[in-house]
Amino acid sequence: MTPIQRRVAAMLAASVSIAMVCVNVWVTAQLQQPSYTPLPFAPEDVAGTAFPVLGVLLVFQRPRLVIGWLLCLGGLFSALNSLTANLVLLNAIRKWAVAPEAIWTVAGVSWRLTILFLAVLLPLLYPDGRLPSPRWRPLLWGSAAVLAADVLVTDFMSLPGREGTSPLRFLLDMLTNTVMLLAFASLAARFRGAGPEERRQILWPLVAIATVILPWVFGNPVWWLASFTIPLVPIAITFSVLRYHLYGIDTLITRALVGAGLVGVIGGVYVAVGTASSLFLSDVDRIGGLIAALCAGAFFHPIRRVLQRGADRLLYGSKGDPVALAAELGRRLQRTDPAGGLAAALEVLRDGLAVTGTGVRFSGGRPKDATAGTLEEVARDIRLVWHGEPVGRLLIGPPGARHLPATHNERVIAALTPYVADAAHAVRLVGALQRSRERIVTTREEERRRLRRDLHDGLGQSLSGMAMSINMARHSLRVSPETAERMLGELRSGMDSVTSDIRHLVYGLRPPALDELGLAGAVAEMAGPGVTVEVRGEPTGLPAAIEVAAYRIAQEALTNTRKHAGATTVRLSLERGEDSLSIRVHDDGVGVPAEHRSGIGLASMRERAAELGGTCMITTPPEGGTMVEAVLPVNLNVEI
Template sequence: MLTAALSVAMECANIVVTAMLPQPSYTPLPFAPEDMAGTAFPVFGALLILRRPRLAVGWLLVAGGLACAVNILAGNVARLHSSSPYAFGAPKPLWAAVGLSWALATLLLGVLLPLLYPTGRPPSPRWRALVVFACLVQGLEALRSLLVVIEAVPPSPAAKEILYWLGTAAMGLAFLSLAVRFHRADPVERRRIAWPLLAFAGLIVPWVAGGPLWWLASFTIPLIPAAIAFAILRHGLYEIDTLITRTLVGAGLVGVIGGVYVGAGAASSLLLSDLDQFGGLLAALLAGAFFHPLRRVLQRGADRLLYGSKGDPVALAGELRRRLQRTDPAEGLPAALEVLREGLSVTGVAVRFAEPPAPPGAEPSPAGAFGEWPGQAGAGELGEVVREVPLVWHGEPVGHLLIGPPGTRRLPAAHNERVIAALAPYIADAAHAVRLVGALHRSRERIIAAREEERRRLRRDLHDGLGQSLSGMAMSINAARRSLRVSPESAERLLDGLRSGMDSVTSDIRHLVYGLRPPALDELGLAGAIGEMAGPAVAVEASGDLTGLPAAAEVAAYRIVQEALTNARKHAGASAVRVSLERGGGPHGGDPAGGDPGGARLRVRVSDGGPGVPPGRRSGVGLASMRERAAELGGTCSITSPPEGGTVVEAVLPLTLDAEPCR
């Protein structure tokens, strides 16, 4: 920044010196091309250095622009000294500075800048020879100028002409390297090179023609840093787009408000000559009144010009809300991702979902199948992932937002961070909706699978057990009928066996019915059925009204307690076992403070005084079965071992108010 400020200060001083000199004959303009180079290159180079101090392009712009400023200021001061009636000739150090700074500016801006843009390295190692050649030529030019100034050698127009064309050849080769880099680059890299390549091409005619046409370079030289700025703004080359848009807006404010100030002052001088002392006050009031509205207009205009209407986070959020309102929850995520892709102007975006917790004992679902967990959803062609943004829904991670490289329309919006921050919550909501839809599909599949498995079990039991028994009984009846008249004793034995078979069939039927739902639940209620199953050695405590519970919750609680008691007796060897049942949180709840008053739940707790579950032990089928029964109803089941010893099985089962109660 100091170097850029020094260069601008030199240009300001040069304006004063130029005003004291006669108008040069080679240009109709009040400024020279070197003035434009000494102002434009250092300012933009300083902006690059602020964000990327290791970027070679920024340092080249600053150093080359400073050399141009030194060249034009030293030359004008030397000419002013020569034109003074009190001078005995121009001081030699000034003319030496003119020659050295010109050679340095030509090397930095004419050769190294196009050769190293945009990566800071030559296109290939073979181009390093051009760097050596250019340094040699400009070094000889600087030496020639110095020797002529100190009068060590006489001026040689031929040597000057040869070095000029050798330098021109080096600049042409550097321009050719940029063209070769453009030809070999991919589409994204080509867009970064195209505008600077055209800007350098605009300098060819004034440079080669020289002489009377050199003044045209006053218009083409500023196009080079402007083209680099355009490449940065439009294609995100060095990621300082926001900084430069603010610079553009600031420059527009200074120019417009300065014009308002000068215009108001001039008008007051012409129209209100008697009130000329109020002209400055009037101009200041006008400038202050229009400052904020003008800044907003310029900001919107710059953003729309450089980034398009898609770069406004507020507009994008509104468009996203409208699309989500018009689509189903399952289709909302692709619509939201498409809005984000257009807003960021990238090739593609996607959401990589976090794998949901699988039910205990269940195999994880492969990603991508219908009704199973969708591993990823996206819009456009993602390609290379340049950024990942975590998506969180009310504290729950739902996945990651994957952002691809810049697209072909425009560079990502000037406010990428604001766009992502504004749209990420909507993306997380849509992703969570997809997770819920996937969970619903998986739940339906589990219900269908469980129903079909239960039907298969019933068919097997009825066919292989009850069916075979009934077939045997039918054969026994036929045999008894045939032997009834011939051998009554044989018929009586067959009837006795038939009686035993009927008892067995009755037992099988009761077993089937018991497998569907324990009869004790209908006869004794949940607490009574558990007490009968557990026996007198187990203490059963009930809290709250346990009547009218949903049938599914009753069966799940009964089976969980049954499995927990089996484990306590079989594995823990516990002598003291306690079962507690508590209904709370809703109608008929015993402890509404213990849960959400709007969500009734049944809490089942089985504790024993055994040694507890060993650390690191894998869950068996019984423990997994308890968790599955609770998860099927949307509840939870945990197995812990308190520090004081023993094992605690605790299940919380939600009681839906619209469920069919057991009658």
């Protein structure tokens, strides 16, 4: 059949079903009002309308999917069953010349076909139209055989003189109930091995079916309520096939569980307290009712919290409240060092999302990536930012095999991502501090080696040569004064070279301008005429390490501005605070790209500030350009 022919056939089946329902409503009006329902129609009439209509919608949207056809045919035979059963009753009143056995046979066959399509095939083939596995094929054929045998035995028993076969009828009824239970058990087996999306598809109709089963369990006094809940089943099936990913079934389940639990527990508390108070306060009815209401209200919030926690743990495997997760993470962070805080944050996030694993991939490859759980597959990749500075990427794995993907995932991620970013930044700081200390030790030893080599090979050799020249000039002074004069002149030139070498060594240790002009003057001289220098406070009396670090950071920032920024104006400011010294270099250039990797110059500025317990941030302000801001403490307590 072509898709158009399928749609036409589905519409024809739905039209016939609705027509039979309308006829059945007229037939029901001719009969005596049944005792089990106050409505002018039966639940089977609702099924004969709702299932085919929504089945047609599924056939139109997914013509090749068998689920829509099962809804159409199941609703059609449900309407036929209800109509034929009522026609038998009407025939008993009107005495039509129609054999009631034939009509009753049609009713029995249509009822077994309704069971086959809606209670056996639909759960077995839902949601993709295929069996969960080939192991379920015997159930498919066995259910068809049981229902066929039930029809034959029922029709045979309806004949006169065949009442003795009732044990066989009872056995077939038990087998019919068994195959229906096994068919619904296939949904549980499919749910266990399904992925997150298919689990949502299975849960929607299960919740709707529960609303039909409850009136059926209680029986005649409330069975008529199923007329209002039966349409929820095809609605849930259609919704789960077409639009299941738009809404969270887990939120509906948790709220239903919490609401039902509250009604049951609070009602029980109210009844219990009211009963007890009636025994002791029989003469004061109002006080007893007030006491019962107060006790029920006092138990409301504690019970709600317990039920909510239990429902969340049932669905998600951990607490579903982001506030509770944040509180738990805060407690863990207080008990761990900065290096272990990231592992604790990732573990709490993994439990809160009920995923296979979480991890952080640091930008630049340092430090090593951190992981909690198993992260073979990445379902989410979130950028981590700490105060405008990219820290790395948060990697989240797929949901675990036993848990439903929670609709509160976004709330949990939004609540815990800042903690993860802080912990990741702390790990980076710890790693940077360790590398900085190692680099300080290495640099110090290298500097000592360089000084030793320069003093020994350069200055030492030059002074030794000058001493030899002095001795030779003394011997030549009496014999050849001209030679002595020439040697003393060369000695004078050598002393100038030695002085230059000493000045170079000294400058490498500390810029002389700092001692000659102070920090403000040295920075102004180094900046040159094209840079606006602003000084607030008195940057005097600072530790030598602070002066050198501030000078070098400003020097490196200006060098980068001249090389890369393409700026027209540059402002450099020094601000002396009570406990800190701030250095800001702001230009109106091209700014720093978002994915820019720090080079040696930018890293050296951050390391110089970190060595002294300060900070250095390179950002792009809203007005554009680049801002280098370093804050250095002025009160150092350094142990070497």
